[in-house]
Amino acid sequence: MITTIKGTPSYRPDIYTRDAILHPYPHYRRLRELGPVVWLPRHRVYALPRYAECKATLRDDATFGSTESVAMNPVSNRLSRGTTLASDGTEHDQRRKLVAHRLMPRALRSIAESVDAAAAAVVDSAIKRGTVDGVDDLATVLPLAIVPDLVGWPRDGREHLIAWGGATFDILGPLNRQAVKAIPRTLQMLRFARRVVRRRTVLEGSMAHELLAVADEGRLTHDDLPALMVDYIAPSLDTTISAISNALYLLATHPEQWELLKSDRTLLTSAVNEVVRVESPLRAFARGVRADTELGGVALPSGSRVLVIYASANRDELEWDDPETFDIRRDSGRHVGFGNGAHACAGQGLARLETTAMLNALLDRVDRIEVAGEPTWAVNNIIRRHHHLPVRLVGA
Incomplete structure (x- = not known):
């Protein structure tokens, strides 16, 4: 039985309500003010809202494990078995090495030209x-044109990928309404992947094709392949x-930053890092405490759980000067928006490549980006992104 440690501050509001998901930053600020480790009684987990403790946890898999722990509920932890996200140690390393080489910078350079061309066509x-929807007409089109082919997902099963991918993240929160609603879609995606493996209908030369060859050997x-296919396609879509x-x-809402980027494209890398720092794609993941340990001056018992809040760490006042301000000149490369350590997002290089290609295409063709209506945020336990984003692109 997990109990709170005497003297550890508690935060009683539920950070996974619909309102908290849509407006998370006031909650994160209050958590950081309370201390480096804060007990969340509603979820019986120790929240880590500050940068130092988050990064230390992510870099210590021996003490803070992902197996049977990465989700905030036991149902999803069972469903996540067999993925690199929910494995540790040798098992994690072996699974990741099977296809991660295809997502390394050297391998991605071979598709850079086609990504640039696709981004130009989209813009x-x-x-x-x-006037277009920045989500449906820009942000989604490019990854859908690149990622499924790279992973090897059959062309006749792509119309549900966005909904399915979002669901695989939603179930990793607590077992709230969002997670429960997502379970059927998650199972649909996994069943489809199983059928693909059974029928061997993956695209030749793809990640999945390589995995099939490894399994044949x-x-x-x-039986491991369906989970691995889902493991790589869902994050590679949603994070991008x-x-x-x-x-x-x-x-669009910081036109002075757009003008700065137009005048100096050497800021592109730092601009992408700053975007991910300010609006981290991944909200938080849990870890299991494997042995008695201490973090931020707080003794954590074996068997307890911690919640690594990436999005809060990236706005930690102890780590960043004026963290609420979006400034592409900032050195944001140390952000944890894509995680850190052994479990850092394997698809982050692809996400950076596609985001940079899209920004380059916009810089080549667009004078101004304007918000042309009321944006709405997607409601998802893990992913932070817009649901709709009406924008007007004023041609150069």
Whole structure:
């Protein structure tokens, strides 16, 4: 039985209500003010709202494990078995190495030209229309044109990918209404992936095709493949859609930053990092405490759980000067928006490549980005991104 440690501050509001998901930052600020480790009685977990403790936890898999712990509820932890996200140690390393080499910078350079061309086509189409949805017409189109082919997802099963991918994240929160609603879609995606593996209908030359060959050689079981396919396609879509749509919104609402970027494209890398710092694609993941330990001066018992709040760490006043301000000149490379350590998002290089390609295409063709209506945020336990983002692209 997990009990709170005497003297540890508590925070009673539920940070997973609909309102808290849509407006998370006041909650995070209050958590950071309370201390480096804060007990959340509603979820029986120790929240880590500050940067130092988050990064230390992410870099210590021996003490803070993901197996059977990465989700905030036991149902999802069972469903996540077999993924790199929910594995540790040798098992995690072996699974990740099977296909992660395809997401390394050297491998991604081979597709950079096609990504740039796809981004240019997406922006050209949007400019002709004038006012578009920054999510559906820009941020989503590019990843959908790139990621499924790279992973090897069959072309006849892509119409549900966005909904399915969002669901695989939603179930990783507490077992609230959001998570319960997401379970059927998560199971649909997994069943589809199982059917793909059974029928061997993956795209030739893709990640999944390589995994099938590995399984045929006996280095992996065929039953492991569906979870790994889902493991790579869902994050590679959602993190990129988040990064691109958040970049559009932040540059539209901070026109001085857009002008700064137009005048100096050497700031592109830092601009992408700053977007991910200010609006982190991933809200938080849990970890299980494997042995008695101390964090931030607080003794944590074996068997307890911590919640690593990436989005709060990236706005920690102890780590960043004026953290609420969006400034592309800031050195934001140390953010934890894509995680850190062994479990850092394997698809982050692809997300950076696609986001940079989209920004370059916009810089080449667009004078101004304007918000053209009321944006709405998606309600998801884990992913932070817009649901709709009406924008007007004013051609250069």
